[in-house]
Amino acid sequence: MAYNTGNAPGSTSPKDLIDNAEDFDLLLTGVGAPVPNRLGVPLKSWKGMEGEHNADQIRREAEFDADQTRRESEHDADQARRESEFDASQAQREDVFGQFLEGAGWTSLGGYASGIPIVSHSQTVEYGGQPYALKPSVPASISVPYITAGDWTTESVNFKLVGDNSLRQEIAAPDNDLTGWERRPITADFYLNRKASQQLSLTGVSPWEFRNLVTDKPTPTDPGTWDWSPAVNHSMSEYGESELSNGVFGVAQQIIVPPGAVITGKGPGYAGGTAYSSIRSSTIRPWAGFVGTSVISGKAVTPDNVLTAVQFAQFKLDLSLCDNHGLVLEDTYDGAIISNVHIVGTSKTKRGLWFKKGAYGLGQTVLMENSQVLARTNSDGVVAPFFAEALNESNIIGCKFFGSVGGATASLGAAAEFAGCSGMNLYGSSVAFADVGVLISDDPVRKTIGFLQDGCTYEALRTTAVKARPGASRRASQLRVIAPRYYDSVFTFTNAVDVDNTDGGYFDCDFKSGIFGAGSTQATIDTQRQQNITDSGTFNWIRSRPNAIEQYSATNKRARFLAGLTADASILATGGIGQNIRTFTASPGTVLATDRILIVNRTATGNYTLSAANSFGTGKAQLLTVRNIGSASANFSPAGADTLNGTGMAFTVLPGTVASFSSDGAGGWFAQ
Known part of the structure; x- marks a missing residue:
């Protein structure tokens, strides 16, 4: 280093700039050894970094190749396993499908016995009430045609039970009679589950539901000849109702109806003698020899x-x-x-x-x-x-x-x-x-x-x-x-x-x-x-009416009102009104409430008592006319506490005269 001032980074000294230029030159052109900078810190040269990178790249490539080889090996092993599993699964499906095809059209040959020729794996024989078919040719080796030996103990190994398959076939048939339902009580959770069986249990109870109880069937193919009384009685005792369909329900025993029970049908059809048309109806018909005092008893x-x-x-x-x-x-x-x-x-x-x-x-x-x-x-x-x-x-x-x-x-x-x-x-x-x-x-x-x-x-x-x-x-x-x-x-x-x-x-x-x-x-x-x-x-x-054509009642006939007659309007009697009349020749005598005209015919004085003034009830008067055609007087006195003209004294009707009496409907009589 030319100067090696040791100044901190950021120095503007020309010496430090010269040292930096020297460091940079060594980093770019050095052969690979680390070069210390002006502060004495070793730095890798460009050539050195290239060498390290190349060495790392070679290492990574080696690791990648080794890892790739491992993955390929694992993939090949997994692929082989999957192919093996698929092949096994496919073989199982093929076997199941083959069994399905074989069981798609079962044909019964009847009960198991010796000498039965079997020409198809879809043919069955029955043993113990169950259908059996030959085991399929794949993977087993039981091929057709095949003749049964008749010894089930040793031959059963060649057969398989096909109950479920035959059941599926019968259920799928449009005329099957295996899909059924049995009436059950409605459970408390009905509003939650809404099961079809519960919905059916809401329908009317028919004797047909209990046809298994019908044992007397003179003509098995004609329900009109059967004795339905066990089925009807069961519906009565268990459910309190019996809903009859169209047709005849013959009975040989009495039908018992408990309180609250109901028997209904589809209609009675025609009544009486000969049928005048074919009308659908529900008929209960007891047979000859019926047992019971009555057909239906409640x-x-x-x-x-x-x-x-x-x-x-x-x-x-x-x-x-x-x-x-x-x-x-x-x-x-x-x-x-x-x-x-x-x-x-x-x-x-x-x-x-x-x-x-x-x-x-x-x-x-x-x-x-x-x-x-x-x-x-x-x-x-x-x-x-x-x-x-x-x-x-x-x-x-x-x-x-x-x-x-x-x-x-x-x-x-x-x-x-x-x-x-x-x-x-x-x-x-x-x-x-x-x-x-x-x-x-x-x-x-x-x-x-x-x-x-x-x-x-x-x-x-x-x-x-x-x-x-x-x-x-x-x-x-x-x-x-x-x-x-x-x-x-x-x-x-x-x-x-x-x-x-x-x-x-x-x-x-x-x-x-x-x-x-x-x-x-x-x-x-x-x-x-x-x-x-x-x-x-x-x-x-x-x-x-007196005859069939007369429009009026009591015309030309007598009419009698025993309890009295009350009219709110006037009464017109164009033929006159007949009144009760009596003749007194003896004495004493009593006037009746029904008397209207009295004739007295005596040679000696007669004494008579009037009827009660209220004989017809309070406020209802009695009118009486007395004609004395005799030669002696006739005396009329009130009864009990009644009065006559305000007193309790008698009223005298002289010979040759007529007197009128009327009551006040209370306790008094008046005469003149």
């Missing part, structure tokens, strides 16, 4: 003591093949509904529909609408096909009750019978082809109280439309027959009503005859009939 079961809220709708009950009651409901309480149910073919000794021993409920006991209860063709029985015992507050609307069908004969009994019913209403219904249309009979315990028949049709009857025969100690009351249609078709009947032991009734007899008590008829209005109606306290009102 009654209370523990812990219930009454039958409540049973419902029957849209089906036919065909009794033509059996000699049993049809539908019997015992201890019916309330909420029972029968809608569009046809009960046909009832035996002449049985009931088609029987409400047996009803109970007084909290609400409407029975609602029956648009239904029919019909006996068999040309029936001559005496038992009514419909019978209701002790029903309470029930309505029957638009129904038909026939004692016989076919239009040629009528039964010897009633079409419909009611005993001890209260609050019973029969609207727009029809009774026909029987001796009596509606029979109100005696019940050993309960009275008939309130029975309305409104707008009903009474057709083709032998004797009577409405007949009432309650017991003398259980007299019926409040019977009403309003706006009837009496229709003489095949048969002509005489009597609209025939009523005994009945209080407070109203009967529209139209132009038919009415019989009221002990054989008295409205056509014989005499003392006997008036005595029967008045003294027995029946107070029945009979409305009738």
Whole structure:
């Protein structure tokens, strides 16, 4: 170093500049050894740095080559492993796919036995109820054609179970019967899961769900010949409902209906005799030899003591093949509904529909609408096909009750019978082809109280439309027959009503005859009939026209108002008004409240007591005219505390004179 001043960096001394120029020259042109600068710090020359760089580059290239060789070796090993795994996996897939192809069209050769020729791996034999096929030719060596030896113990090694594959094939078939569902209770998490099985469990319960319980199948291919009673009873006991599809459901045993149960169908089809068209319908038909007192029985079961809220709708009950009651409901309480149910073919000794021993409920006991209860063709029985015992507050609307069908004969009994019913209403219904249309009979315990028949049709009857025969100690009351249609078709009947032991009734007899008590008829209005109606306290009102064409009631007939007549307007009697008249020849005597004209004919003085001044009630007067045609006086005195002309003294009617008496409806009489 020329000067080597040792000055700090940044020096402006010319000496330091010369030393710096020398240092720079050595760094650029030196051969490689480190060169100290003017401060004595060794610096690498350009040539030295190039040498080090070249040496590092050679080292890095060697390391790269070695690393690359290692990576190539690892890649080759991995590639070989992957290819091996792929080949193995592909071989497995090929084997699975081959099995799929072989199992895509399984053909059963029947049960395993000796000598069965197998020409394809898709052919199966059954052993122990399971399908088996030959093991595939790849990778196994069981090739076809193949003949079975018949010894499963030794030959089973050549076969494989193909149950799952055959099951998949059958499920995929459009006509499969393996995909199924079993009804289960709706779980609490239904609103979360919304499973298809739960949705199906919301549908109506059909007997078809329990066809596995049907064991009696005379014709296996025809469900109409099966005994469905086990399936229907199971749906009743487990789910309380049975939804009938179209078709016939034959039964050989009784169907038990618990409280609250429902039987519905798709409709009753035609009713009565011969079908006039092919109508889809649901029919319950008991077979000949049916076991049970009735085909369908509903009654209370523990812990219930009454039958409540049973419902029957849209089906036919065909009794033509059996000699049993049809539908019997015992201890019916309330909420029972029968809608569009046809009960046909009832035996002449049985009931088609029987409400047996009803109970007084909290609400409407029975609602029956648009239904029919019909006996068999040309029936001559005496038992009514419909019978209701002790029903309470029930309505029957638009129904038909026939004692016989076919239009040629009528039964010897009633079409419909009611005993001890209260609050019973029969609207727009029809009774026909029987001796009596509606029979109100005696019940050993309960009275008939309130029975309305409104707008009903009474057709083709032998004797009577409405007949009432309650017991003398259980007299019926409040019977009403309003706006009837009496229709003489095949048969002509005489009597609209025939009523005994009945209080407070109203009967529209139209132009038919009415019989009221002990054989008295409205056509014989005499003392006997008036005595029967008045003294027995029946107070029945009979409305009738004298013939079919007369538009007025009671024309040319006598009318009697037993409880008094009140008119808000004037009364015009163009034919005159007849009044009660009596003649007194004896003494003493008593004036009656019904007396209007008295004739006294005596040769000696007569003494008579007036009726009570308030005989007709407070404010209602009695008018009395007395004519004395005798030769002696007649004295009339007030009764009890009554007065006559303001005193308690008698009023004398002289011979040959007429006197008028009137009461004030309170306690006084006045005479002049």
